[in-house]
Amino acid sequence: MRLLLLVPLLLLVALSAWAVATPVGGSPDENYHLASIWCGAGERPGLCESASGGAGERVPWATIASQCYAFHPEVAATCQVKALGADPNRLVTTQHVNSVAHYYSPLYYAVLSPFASADVGASVIAIRIVNSLLFVVIVSVLFWVLPARRRPLLVVSLAVTVVPWGVFLIASVNPSGWAVLAGGTVWLAVLGFLESAGWRRVVLGVLAVVTAVMGAGARSDMAVYAVIGMVAAVFLAMRGGGGRRFWVSVILPVVLSLVCFVLFLTAQQVGVWQNGVAPGSGGTARHGWSLLLHNLLNVPTLVFGSLGSWPLGWNDVTIPPVVWVGTLFVFAAAVFTGLATMSWRKALVVGATVIALVSLPLYLLQRSLTEVGGLVHPRYLLPLLIMFVGFVLFPIGTRWVRVTPLQAWLVVAVLSAANAVSLYSNIRRYTLGGAPGVSLSGPGSWWWGSGVPQPSIVFAGGIIAFTAALALLTHHLLTTQRAVPDSVRRGSGVPVASV
Template sequence: MAGLVGTLCILVGFLTWALVSPVGGSPDDDYHLGSTWCPNPVEGGSCDVVVSNGEVTKIVVPETVYMSQDCWAFHPETSAACTDDLADDVYVPSYRFDDGAYPPGYYRFHHTLVGPDVHRSVVMMRFANVILGLGGVVAVGALSAPRARQNLILATVAAWVPMGVYFVASNNPSSWAISGVLIYGGALVSAAGSSHWRRWTLLAFAVMGAGMAMMSRPDAAFYLLIVTLALWLLVPFRKNLMPEVILSGIATGLGLLVLLSSTQADNLTGDGGWPVDLNASTLEVLVDNIASLPAYAASLWGLGMGPGWLDVPLTGWATLVMVIVFGALLFAGAHDISWRNGFAAMVVFGALYGIPVVSMTLRHVAPVTYYQGRYMLPLLAFALLVWVQPGTKKPLGLSLGQTIGIAGIASVANASALATTILRFASGVTSDGMSSAAGEPWWPWAIGPRVVWIVGALCMTVGIFVLMTLVAHQSNLVTDTLVELSGSTESTRKGRNEGNHSGRRVGHAATPAHAGHIEAADAGVRQTDDLLPADDTDAGGNQ
């Protein structure tokens, strides 16, 4: 019951984020919403088009789809009230649409939710993204063993608050990229240590996550390769893991096909509109980009690149505190590193920070902070998930105080980011995140923005606290039990060595029931910590 309450509270918190920004409220939404109203190929009749010299040059969409952000984007002091002057039944031509740069799946799915009311349609699409993304992660966690569940929740909270939450609840394809990659990786990690119906259900969710990633962005499809390589390093190969190996191989191959079939395949060196410094040598640009990596790392949590069109000025209470939490978990995970999770983490973290550095250096662009953090955000949670995996039978354990501390910081960060985002669109904000009240207020809902913020922040706080403390308790309970049984095993073995005579009064052997119990516990330790086959879970053959 507590888990259900916590999950519902988290859901309400996510849905609140879907309500607080106007149509066009996330980066390049004029492009993404235009592509949703007119999915590729646009010649298919999904909407009217403008043809020039035999080629489609523009699509015809409601002005609320194409022009909503024009009057407030990049001007945080201006509210979104100007969007009220736009009409859903007035159509205008737009050159902003997908002609093959993105996979068609994301846009085609959301096209089914297009209706005459643009704002209602946009909110329904955001709700669908929340249900799919959050629902997938929660399902994977529920199907996982307690220790794996704790690691997944820690990684999700530390990496998603606040920017991951914002993008998952947005119309941007990064929503599916962020949630899909984590669902895919998290499900495969847990499936390798599960059995029977749980294992196959987790594999089904891995397919779902891979599909979401491949249908969202070409780079997210490529990230499946990064995740797969890390998994193959992390989990020792065994014959009974062939389903996981085959699935991950197919997902990787299809992901590469998606990348190569898109027009973004040359994105590593393509023109991104950034200032190019041709006077500096490649080495100088590389050094500048490496020097700016800490600032880029903080931008993953929204520092300098907040919600909206990067124009919501999030404060340190929403960004830097989460950087601290993430760093603390990195140090906590370092208590037990094997060569497997060490190299696996190197693969993911290397891609997370190496791709932007290499991409910007090849373009002769510095600093690396020009590269928007949202492009790499899909790898952040999985990188931490790999890092905190147990290396030598010493799982990550957090005390109740540590768990409450992380939950409290994440709750403050979410509440702060949500408040600033609401203020930015409702009234406009100054550079320090305070209300500017420079123009007309914007708010489309009958319930006021303050009430929405209180409900959203409070629900997210309750949900984070309930789920984190519950899962930490379950994980610690399993750890304590296995440690106790492991100690009992050692005592039994010692007793066998000290006395093994027919009377069995001093050093008698264990009874058959006791032996099966100890062997089952020992197998449980191995399965949980080393991801051994689940068939070894119980020496007696029980589940």
């Protein structure tokens, strides 16, 4: 149990490795998000100033021009030296900023704006680590306050879905990182709130509020997913029609759903749902039934792309197939394990989530006359995919799903290897571009200053910390299983979840 206390620190180290494994501008649309963070608190001299004539905002050049390598996998991140010039902090005018375009809710940018400074590189690292710390703190607190029988739902649903896109986004400046966090926690916080009493109930209620607001305030689609998750939690927690206390407790998720709806309306992304048109979206020669059939046959690319088949960064960091083969194998194993227990409530929740995973991207693509590959990306569906795994693993009665120690440690090995290969591929893409060889870096290829460890140290520290955290959590589940009475246990395996 004492060793389990090391898990938060190990997770922070693992995520911090990802935080510095990508240069400034390396996550999708980071030029937009950085400029928006710099202007998240309004006008500040030297950081965000109004352009003359209301033509936009003036922000440091380095916030919007660092992605010289984007879409060019053969170009290393050292191109920034030439692209940014002698004065990367000079103010330039841009309209590609949230205070002008209003694509997203302003909440995310306002929260992170205090970390903006004249040193763009240092600020980016700080923001990425702060986002990583938020994830670690919230998930850790949720783990300890959840009833022990619910903790496996949190651990397994996140573990089998966050490699590689999840860890990449969590340790980035992209708002999708908050959506990933909310996807893995908000429904469990509500479920725990409905099932607990005393101080645990209070803490779980606070976590439900925090994660729902963070998710909905980061992305408008996460506002929709949060409502789906909270409705599912209420449905799964309801037994025998519920009692007066239960229905009074339901007031919290109802109010949070209204808050999510308000935050949903604060972003221009709502226009995508209403009109099927998104800024920068493209069309296609296909239309009608032809387009629908094409997208229906290819939508699994979007649903499962976050497991590694979809390139990282600006779609230019190709991950070797060994990653997505391993992560998809583990994902499928978790799903089939969860299907061992079923009830009509669980079947309804799981079925509705599958329909949402397929129908939501199809709807947006059809309304926008866009084929799979444009407009909708796998990272948009990742929060809902995390929820799906949790719903599938939800137990029925007092049954303990049988997972042997061999199976559990095989999962640890596969996920650890997938994380290692993904981190290696990501670092090497930016240090050496398309250069042949196996080395992680070359002379002058590391874009960070002297305060950041060299690539080999970042890589080693990241994979060791990730593996150790996963191993300690697995050992905890094994130990917990051994304490289960024989009358409850089903086989000699690890409890995935129990009621």
